[in-house]
Amino acid sequence: MTTPDTQPAEKTTDRTEKLLQNGLSAHILPASATMIGVCMTVLSIGHLGPGSELHMLVDKVLAVDALVFLASALLSFMSMRTQRFANKFEARAELVFITGLGLLALVAVVLAFAIT
Numbered sequence: 781m782t783t784p785d786t787q788p789a790e791k792t793t794d795r796t797e798k799l800l801q802n803g804l805s806a807h808i809l810p811a812s813a814t815m816i817g818v819c820m821t822v823l824s825i826g827h828l829g830p831g832s833e834l835h836m837l838v839d840k841v842l843a844v845d846a847l848v849f850l851a852s853a854l855l856s857f858m859s860m861r862t863q864r865f866a867n868k869f870e871a872r873a874e875l876v877f878i879t880g881l882g883l884l885a886l887v888a889v890v891l892a893f894a895i896t
Contacts, residue, residue: 804870804873804874805856805857805859805860805866805869805870805873806860808852808853808856808870808873808874808877809853809856809857809860811877812849812850812852812853812856812873812877812880813849813853815849815880815881815884816846816849816850816853818884819842819843819845819846819849819884820846822842822887822891823839823842823843823846826838826839826842826891827839832894834890834894835894838887838890838891838894841883841886841887842884842887844883845880845883845884845887848876848879848880848883849877849880851876852873852876852877852880853873855869855870855872855873855876856869856870856873856877859873
């Protein structure tokens with residue numbers, strides 16, 4: 781007999797496995813959404829200064845980077861919603877997210893050297 785405070789071991793184990801399985805995705809999804817906002821903010825701030833070919837290139841890379849973060853968020857969401865391919869989606873979401881971070885870091889370095 782179980783008390784209202786406790787749950788049967790079977791249900792607890794299933795929930796624990798689900799949380800462990802989707803642990804990374806639960807972090808990637810909000811972080812990706814935040815990084816889309818960062819890309820949009822940098823795009824908006826970039827339009828305040830004088831335009832140049834370098835700024836146009838940075839704008840295009842930031843727009844693509846926002847799409848990379850969107851893909852990461854979608855893969856992360858799909859990993860939380862599916863059971864069969866959850867690990868595969870989560871691994872891809874992680875890889876795409878890291879790619880987006882690398883691209884954003886590259887843009888930051890280019891912007892740092894472009895400012896005169």
